[in-house]
Structures are given as structure tokens and as C-alpha cells.
Amino acid sequence: MPFKSDIPLMIVPEYGRTLKAEEWSPVIDALLAGEHFVLTTHENSDGDGLGSEVALALVLKSLGKEVSIVNPTEVPPNYKFLKRLYPITMFNNKSEDALQELTLCDVVVLLDANLRDRMGSLWPHVSFSKELGSLKLVCIDHHLEPDDFTDVMVCEHYASSTGELVYGLIYALQERLGRALFTPEIAEALYVSVMTDTGSFRFPKTTPYVYQLAGDLVSKGANAAVIYDNIYNSLTPQALKLLGAALSAITILDNGEISWLFISQDMLKATESKLFDTDLIIQYLLSVPSVRLAVLMVEMQDGRTKASFRSRGNVYVNQLAKKYGGGGHMNAAGCLFPFSSDKAQQVLLEDVRLFLKQL
Secondary structure (H helix, E strand, C coil), X not given: CCCCCCCCCCCCCCCCCCCCHHHHHHHHHHHHHCCEEEEEECCCCCHHHHHHHHHHHHHHHHCCCEEEEEECCCCCHHHHHHHHXXXXXXXXXXXXXXXXXXXXXXXXXXXXXXXXXXXXXXXXXXXXXHHCCCCEEEEEECCCCCCCCCCEEEECCCCCCHHHXXXXXXXXXXXXXXXCCCCHHHHHHHHHHHHHHCCCCCCCCCCHHHHHHHHHHHHCCCCHHHHHHHHHCCCCHHHHHHHHHHHCCCEEECCXXXXXXXXXXXXXXXXXXXXXXXXXXXXXXCCCCCCCEXXXXXXXXXXXXXXXXXXXXXXXXXXXXHCCCCEECCCEEEEEECCCHHHHHHHHHHHHHHHHHCC
């Protein structure tokens, strides 16, 4: 008897569309042909990248594949519960196990990033293996303006999250193989992806389809209340101290149109916090109704400066980030400045003001 999908009747997203099963064929062909996989995501990983790679790793493992998750930076504390679903290794040039996994694999899947530089320290090793012809690179992502650096890419910016795309991929894979693949663990990982990248289902891309998707994942075993609690009610004392210091340092500029915050290494050291503790702060910069564009800048240990942007309406901050080699979404993007924080702040403030005037 032919396999019948248990996916409920879905409403096509008003924001865009869903991929048909045949449109997933190049990705599915690569996944079925590969034997040894490394899954990875962008530097300073978030819930979408982590949840997507854990879900896909569990699927591939169930198909008898050898699968490792190797990321360029450590997992933030509030997402470490995902490591109980699947091991996640942080890569550096001294990580012999990670280097061996990269050497042995025949397929690398990059999730939630579409720029080669977002792979950080992994990219030189992946690039070298690709040049030798021994590696296929697959990318699944939902950000704007991708680089052309992969063998197979599905990058659909209509999607609320990469998790939404992986969800569709699993259903397409079920259809190809004629058997069910979803488990409660896979549902949990994908719920993390979708919930976090929709801002707990409040961002513009939260279409009727996304709500039905979330309901389907809950019916498959994802515990929405526990997942939310793990992510948003597990801040460290250090992160709370940093939040307090940061809130008092926010500056509102240009008649309330720009909110601005710079976090220095001194502030991080004084609160004993780390880079990933800054991730939840930017939401407060956009909480003032008059603000059109919010900027969070963080001084890195190596002297560079990380900038994150959030905006309202038709303020395409991905275009602002692109100028400095970054990227992202229409209303959420980021980049990394290769020079000092003093210079970065001066240059960026001038550009932000000019950018808003041109709209």
C-alpha cells in the first residue's frame, strides 16, 4: 500500500509559498547518496540553526548515515538542552575529532546561513575538500542574497525559518521513501527553530501555515511550554547583570528614530558575561514605538566589532549589513567590522543616518 503522508491540510503562506516535493529532489538525492555527513550552521549559533541541524541529523541517522554536527562556535547556554537530542561539537584547529570528521565526510550540509564567511573557521577546511573533489556542499537557508559557493542550495526567503524548510524537506523525504520519519525528538528540535526565528510567533512571516506547522509539531511530541521555558527562562546571573548594564546605556537618537547601544569588552568583563549573552538584548532597542532602526554593536576580543540591526516596516537593514559583507533578513540583519570599535561606531552612525534619509 502506498505511503500516505499524515501532514494536515495546509494553507499556502500569504508571504510566499511552500516548496513542492519535486523541488526538494536535488537535496534529497544528495542526502540519499551521501554516507558520512557533517552538519553545521553559522557562527554564534541561534535556535533556528541549532534546531534545524539537530532535526536533520536525527533524520539522517535513522536512515543509517554517519552524522556529526560540527559548529564554528560554542552552543549558547539556553540551547544546550538540544545536545541531549544529538551531540554537538565546537570546531577549532586543535579539535582532532572535528578535523577527522571533516576529512572523512562526503557531504557537508550548511543550515541557516548562505554566505561562506558565516561558516567561520570551518570554511577553509570545507573549501579545501571541495577543491579536491571529495566533498559535496549542500545549503538550506532562508536569508536574502546568497553567495554562489555550494553544489546544491535551497534558499527561500519566504520561509519564517530554516526549520520551516527542513520540516518541508522531511515530508518530501517521507514521500520519496514511503515511510514515516518524524519522531518526538525531531519535532522538538524543529519547534525550537520555528519558535525562536518567529520571535515566539510574532514576527511578520508568522503566516497561518506557520501556526499549523507548529501545531503539527506539538501533535508529534514537541512540548511547547517546556521548550519555551528552556530557552527564555534560563538566563545566567551574568546575562542578567549584562542586561541591566546594557539597558542603562541605550541611546535614542534623531528624534527617536534610531536606538543605539555599544557593548564593550570592559562591560562584558565587568558582568562576567559572554558574547552569546548579548543576543536577547537587541529586542529592547526596538521597544520604543518611534524607533525605525535599532543598532547593537559589540566589541569582540580580537578587536573587531559585531553589529546587529533590527527595523520596522520597509527599512531593509539587510542592505545596510551587505555594505560591510554581512546580510540577513529585511528587518533583521548583521555584519562584522574588521576595524576598531571607535571607528566602527563613527562610520556606522553616519551610514545609518544617511540610510534612513534615503528611504
